[in-house]
Every structure is written in C-alpha cells, then in structure tokens.
Amino acid sequence: MSSAAAPPFTPTAAPPFTPTAAPRPRSRGGQRRDPRWSDWRWQAQHAITTLEQLEQAVALTPTEREGARRAIAGGLAMSITPYYASLCDPDDPRCPIRMQCVPRAEEAIEVPGDLRDPLGEEAHEVAPSLVQRYPDRVLLLATDRCAVYCRFCTRSRMVGDGGGAQSLRALAPAFDWIEAHAEVHDVIVSGGDPMVMSTGRIVALLERLAAIPHVDYVRLATRAPVTLPQRVTNEVCDAIHRAHPAAWVMTHFNHPKELTPESLIACARLADHGLPVMNQTVLLRGINDDADTLTSLFRGLVRARVRPYYLLQMDPVRGTSHLRTPLRRGIELMERLQGRLSGIALPKLIVDTPGGRGKVPLGPDTIVSERAGVTTLRTFRGELVDYVDPP
Numbered sequence: 112m113s114s115a116a117a118p119p120f121t122p123t124a125a126p127p128f129t130p131t132a133a134p135r136p137r138s139r140g141g142q143r144r145d146p147r148w149s150d151w152r153w154q155a156q157h158a159i160t161t162l163e164q165l166e167q168a169v170a171l172t173p174t175e176r177e178g179a180r181r182a183i184a185g186g187l188a189m190s191i192t193p194y195y196a197s198l199c200d201p202d203d204p205r206c207p208i209r210m211q212c213v214p215r216a217e218e219a220i221e222v223p224g225d226l227r228d229p230l231g232e233e234a235h236e237v238a239p240s241l242v243q244r245y246p247d248r249v250l251l252l253a254t255d256r257c258a259v260y261c262r263f264c265t266r267s268r269m270v271g272d273g274g275g276a277q278s279l280r281a282l283a284p285a286f287d288w289i290e291a292h293a294e295v296h297d298v299i300v301s302g303g304d305p306m307v308m309s310t311g312r313i314v315a316l317l318e319r320l321a322a323i324p325h326v327d328y329v330r331l332a333t334r335a336p337v338t339l340p341q342r343v344t345n346e347v348c349d350a351i352h353r354a355h356p357a358a359w360v361m362t363h364f365n366h367p368k369e370l371t372p373e374s375l376i377a378c379a380r381l382a383d384h385g386l387p388v389m390n391q392t393v394l395l396r397g398i399n400d401d402a403d404t405l406t407s408l409f410r411g412l413v414r415a416r417v418r419p420y421y422l423l424q425m426d427p428v429r430g431t432s433h434l435r436t437p438l439r440r441g442i443e444l445m446e447r448l449q450g451r452l453s454g455i456a457l458p459k460l461i462v463d464t465p466g467g468r469g470k471v472p473l474g475p476d477t478i479v480s481e482r483a484g485v486t487t488l489r490t491f492r493g494e495l496v497d498y499v500d501p502p
C-alpha cells in the first residue's frame with residue numbers, strides 16, 4: 112500500500128487515548144462492569160490517567176499518591192486500562208500487577224549508573240524514528256503511545272510524550288533508509304506500542320515493509336495481549352497476517368497473574384492466525400524474581416503457545432532502581448530453572464549492555480574445568496560429568 116492510500120491516523124471520531132471521565136475501573140464492592148468492557152477503544156478511552164480515577168481503583172499508599180502526582184506533573188506518563196486495573200489488588204501495594212503500573216515516589220530517585228536512554232538508542236538513530244544497533248536489524252519507533260505505561264519502561268524518556276502515531280509520510284526517511292540497506296533483514300516495529308494504532312495504520316506500515324524485498328520478516332513488539340487483550344481481535348490478527356507474510360509478535364508477560372482468560376484468548380487468536388508469538392519477561396524486584404513465579408509464568412506461556420524467549424535483566428533506566436535486581440539474581444534463578452523446565456519453556460537470560468553495545472547472554476557457570484580434551488560439566492543436579500572431545 113502506498114503512503115497516499117494510508118488511512119488517517121485515528122479513524123474514529125474519538126482518539127483512542129483521550130481519556131474521558133472514567134467510571135470506577137474494577138468491580139470493587141460488587142460494581143458491575145461496563146457492557147462495553149470488551150471494546151478495546153472503550154478500554155483505551157477510559158484508561159486511568161488522573162489521581163482521582165486512580166484513588167477510585169486502589170487504596171493508594173502515600174508513596175503511590177506522590178508517584179502519581181509526579182507522573183501527572185510531567186514524569187513518565189500514567190495510563191492504566193480498566194482491564195489491567197481490574198487485575199490489581201486494590202488493598203495490597205505489593206501486588207505484582209499494581210507495582211508494574213502504579214507510579215511510586217521512588218521514580219524520582221536516581222542512583223549511580225542510571226541512564227535516561229540506557230540502550231543508547233538516540234546515538235544509534237540512523238533516520239528519524241529508526242534505530243540500528245546490529246548490522247542485520249533495525250528498530251522502527253512507530254508511536255509513543257501505550258495502553259499502559261509500565262513503570263520500568265526502557266523508553267520512559269519518550270513514551271507518552273504526546274506525539275502519537277507517526278504517519279507514513281513522517282516515516283518515509285526511515286523506509287528509504289531500510290530500502291537502501293540490503294543488509295537489513297529484520298525490522299522490529301515498536302514504540303510505544305504499535306498495536307494501539309488503528310488497524311489501517313498497522314496494515315499500511317506492514318505493507319510498506321513487505322514491499323522491501325530484503326526485509327525477510329518483521330516483529331511487532333506489543334504489550335496489548337497483556338494490558339489490552341481486547342485489542343487482539345480476529346480482524347486485526349487477520350489483517351496483520353495478510354499485510355506481512357512473515358510477521359511475528361513479540362509480547363511481554365511478566366507475571367502469571369497476567370495470564371487471564373482474556374489474555375489467553377488474545378494469544379490463541381494470534382497463534383490461530385499464523386502469527387508466531389514470543390515473550391520477553393523483564394526480571395523485576397518483588398514482582399517476579401523468584402523461581403516459582405517464573406516457573407508458573409513460563410509454563411503458562413507455553414500452554415498458551417507463546418514461546419518464552421528472553422528473561423531480561425532490567426535496563427538501568429533512571430528512576431527504576433527500586434524495581435531492579437542485582438545481575439547475580441538472574442543467574443541464580445536460571446540455575447534453579449535449568450532442569451526444572453523443558454527447553455521450550457526456558458528463556459535465555461539476557462543483559463542488554465548499557466550504551467547500546469548489544470545483548471549478552473548470561474547463565475550458570477556449568478563448565479567446572481577443561482584439560483587436554485576433557486571438559487568437566489556440572490549438571491542441573493550438581494553432578495560432575497566429563498565430556499571427552501574426539502581425538
């Protein structure tokens with residue numbers, strides 16, 4: 112599809128992320144859900160964006176109230192769909208869903224090593240909204256909007272800043288750059304969350320990429336199956352698959368509580384429409400940094416036909432130190448998961464090195480010694496076994 116044929120940015124009268132006076136988002140006290148609950152635009156339009164709305168959804172602690180005030184006053188934006196808010200425990204500030212979406216006063220704290228742009232994306236921008244950190248792939252930032260603004264977001268410097276979805280015309284230099292670089296085989300369409308764009312916008316973008324012969328596949332990076340599963344309609348799955356024959360979906364479940372009937376339907380729809388789904392989990396302190404939680408999450412994902420792909424050490428984004436774990440914690444967890452989970456349920460532990468120098472896989476040290484063609488390995492049971500190389 113040419114850019115001239117592209118549909119307008121927001122095809123409905125009401126922009127999807129313009130909040131209106133939101134009703135109480137969850138069924139506390141027996142309140143019934145709005146009949147439009149399953150409509151993703153209703154969810155988007157009724158996202159929690161004000162302190163008053165948040166106070167109605169959860170019993171805020173002083174630190175959350177302060178965090179929300181700061182977010183609204185100009186920090187990382189706050190937006191929580193009624194659906195995602197309904198997963199929050201209104202009375203427990205340690206609820207793993209609540210900790211991912213409700214701002215806290217600690218976001219104002221900066222510690223040594225914190226970075227505004229931890230992956231050096233601005234330094235690796237090769238065209239407007241196009242980042243290249245590896246020779247064969249690029250990252251296309253299609254929008255700054257998300258259904259929910261995650262408090263650990265690597266792109267907190269730019270998400271929710273009001274820019275909205277990029278038009279195909281605005282992205283034209285990025286497409287031209289990709290066209291001129293035949294070594295690029297993989298385009299990750301991210302943002303923000305591209306799935307909060309209109310279906311017409313997503314299709315136009317994917318069709319534009321499908322017209323570039325050396326782009327072998329594209330990846331849509333989205334948290335919609337987690338935070339706005341209503342968006343994953345049969346219609347949009349079909350449209351994505353038709354627009355690009357090799358489109359993959361990269362999603363982002365962090366806790367088994369997120370595997371709800373709605374999100375499982377969303378995952379099933381993607382898989383049923385021929386869209387492979389991979390999951391990146393961010394290791395988050397107090398949210399999922401224990402082996403039982405991760406085991407339950409990864410098994411649940413495989414059951415939903417979603418491949419746990421990466422377990423990511425959290426990037427040192429400024430204002431997120433309260434959610435980060437030490438590097439060693441991830442390695443200890445992988446040691447406990449190895450052998451406990453089958454290979455298809457076990458992700459790679461990855462640290463994305465600060466400054467955008469690339470991802471490094473980490474894992475338990477399983478090589479005990481090496482001598483003259485004999486390597487001693489430690490198994491998941493702790494047994495030492497020699498592996499002898501051929502002469």
Ligand code: SF4
Nearest residue numbers: 257260261264303334
């Ligand atoms: S959905 Fe992704 S881009 Fe948006 S706030 Fe969450 S982590 Fe950041």
